Amino acid sequence: MNRLRWRARRGMLELDILLQDFLERHYPDLPSSQQIAFGDLLELGDNELWDMIQTNQSVVQPEQAIIIEWLRTGKQKMKPPTKATLTFDNGAKPIELPVLSGNLGPSVIDIRSLGKSGYFTYDPGFQATASCSSSITFIDGDKGLLYYRGYPIEQLAQHSDFIEVAYLLQYGELPTAEQKQHFDATMRQHSMLHDQINMVFRGFRRDAHPMAVMVGVVGALSAFYHDSLDINDPRHREVSAFRLLAKVPTIAAGSYKYNTGQPFMYPQNRLGYVENFMHMMFATPCEPYVANPVLTRALERIMILHADHEQNASTSTVRLAGSSGANPFACISAGIASLWGPAHGGANEAVLKMLEEIGDVSRIGAFIERAKDKSNSFRLMGFGHRVYKNMDPRAAVMRETCHEVLDELGLNDDPLFKIARKLEQVALEDEYFIAKKLYPNVDFYSGIVLRALGIPVNMFTAIFAMARTAGWVAQWNEMIGDPENKIGRPRQLYVGEVRRDYIAVDKR
Template sequence: MTEKKATLALNDQRSVELDFNAGSFGPAALDIRPFLGEDLYTYDPGFVNTAGCESAITYIDARNSVLLHRGFPVDQLAEHCSFPEVCYILLHGQAPSREEYDRFTESITRHTLIHEQMTRMLSGFRRDSHPMALMCAVVGALAAFYHDVLDVDNAGDRELAALRLLAKMPTVAAMCYKYSIEQPSAYPRNSLSYTGNFLHMLFAIPAEKYEVDPILERAMNRILILHADHGQCPSTTTVRTAGSSGANPFACIAAGLASMWGPLHGGANEACMRMLEEISTVDRIPAFVNRAKDRHDSFRLMGFGNSIYHHFDPRAAILRKTCHEVLSALGMEDNLLQVAMELEHIAMTDAFFLENKLYPSADFYTALILKAMGLPSSMFTVITAVGRTTGWIAHWNEMHSRPLKACRPRQVYTGEERRDFVSRL
């Protein structure tokens, strides 16, 4: 809906009348589409103050630290839902009935296997390859195995693509991990829950029976839910941009994986663990904290503060609770976990951290939980990508439920003016 209008006066005495496009709630956006007829466009590096789409999936109130999925507070979903239930909510907009949930989870279960040729394809990569590199390659290669899903305008085809991706991402993630540590892959077990099966594929070995720890299963369930979607972040925008061309959905998700890998996005939890490794022992913490307080020092404490929220990350409170549950169950012998807990204490009590709102973030607690589970830091972004897949699919499906428009941002050209070519050879 539209509300009041704004008039933009230009230097050449022209004026352009613009509408305000208001969502269901939250700030209204100035509709700049009339600029197209005036040979004008806006300059917003990183699109940090530009709405590139309308979406009914996730709402973020950065000022008040609110995160809603289809209107449901994320903390309620993390406390009361299974991850497939949240997947259903993100994809369909409403909580499922028992019949809908059973049918949805049954469909996912029947698509968890990966073609054996995919396993053989992995043998072409180095054993020390980063698992995210393997994930990008394997998920992109799925387009070659499921090229039948080509009609993105067909709701049934999009539903099938969504089920395949949700089902196969944990299998692919575990397969990439097992390859990187030179262990045989574990086949999915359809008798387990979504998160229980994921843990089984990550940690089971053929020589021993693996029993899923309910505390770790609950922790993994919350990690996946709390990373399921985060609005128009870099990876989701990448998926939407790739999808705007009508590209294969597996290729779009592979593009999202590549975008998520960076330390300014999903790779932040891995960067957080590398920072803990650099600090290494509790007695070295004061020196690093002092460096973090020095504005002339390039060192920054990773995992503290958030570039989105003005105060605290609403996901961090539940992950903090989950982190302490896991550490209580598994123990705190690891030096890096002791470093992390001391840093958490400092962040909660030190005036510098409190005044600058440098609270421990979702990335900080996610890193600690996965470290306590026994996973290497190279797997942290992979785990969060498994959770984020449902958000990517929901956004990809949403954009295809409307007339498709190719994403084509403008640029401010700063190169040479027109000139005639003269050979310099």
């Protein structure tokens, strides 16, 4: 029974309570066939089992069907928990903690009062910690769901554009035609940089990484735009949001131009948001430049898919910096610095490096075997995801876009892209990858698309930062407007030396 109790402990609180209650009340009296069926059900993932209980879908195995029906009855009787009790094995007084439920996703235990009792929680990497409440983005990693303000990412990527998505993230609703036109026009008016910012660029070495330039220049914006730095004024926050959304693409393109030694290209208000960025990246004063609409749409989809992703490392960095009252330009600069880390924003760059390392289609088999070998540290980049335990919902859209771009540019016979397509095919058909749900993720396809667009590898994370600015700004604005907002101050489990007295240097 102890082993079963442990297996019945789940990540979803409602399911945990339901299974534990069933285990104690009914399991001991079940015939052995139904006890086995219950054990088999515990092998299912939380969301799969919860869906089976919630819906009226038929259960093929008869013994399991009986168990599910009992669990459904128990669920109908079960009210959502409102409190949890923390008990101690030393006889200390139990502590009651509120349980809060959102509109989607797991319930959370509110531990804010725990510190008053002399305890902290310990959760390195915040694996099971909700640092805030938010109404912007929802992720269900088991089901492979990503919603912006309730809208599935697949629908937005197929039918919307980046301006509309940025508006949605910022204001919570899709804009009317008039609202979208006003939002777009305002963004265009803010896209040009203060002329003296060119001198900030020139303070960097020509071979500086574009992300280093972006961290510095975005942070420096606060030195040029003093009229929108009162974070307690909603209008100031809105103006800062416009400026960041409009100017970050100009800065990103400028970091590329400066790196290559080409002259900066000014934004053109006649062009759309993504088309304007491509103009600033690839045009020169010598001749006209017209962006390919297929490539423009591909980059727009990449930006929509990367616009926000809940409370990840960079978004949490923006919120933590913002909780101190720092100005929005400094907060977004902090987010860019966090995104620069290879464990966060560098995944699509790592995919390209891996494809170059493979070098030829004939070597794919050897690399697949290395990935399967537990004693080998090598792993295939662009497969699987820390959050999505099923298919990355962004990957299907990006896969279609990838093939459109390669067809448009006639690059299907490019050696690197041939490796990518063959690797994708092998991974989707190989039983090892299927069993472990190591599907190609959005980074696998986006890296291929960005390379096909002619964007150098060292600019990949800068493109990511440009897209994610929409989410960062929305998250920052939501946090500042939250009446419960407090400065972030994590605690620690101290494992250093206990108190000791100073010893003079001649006696050590």
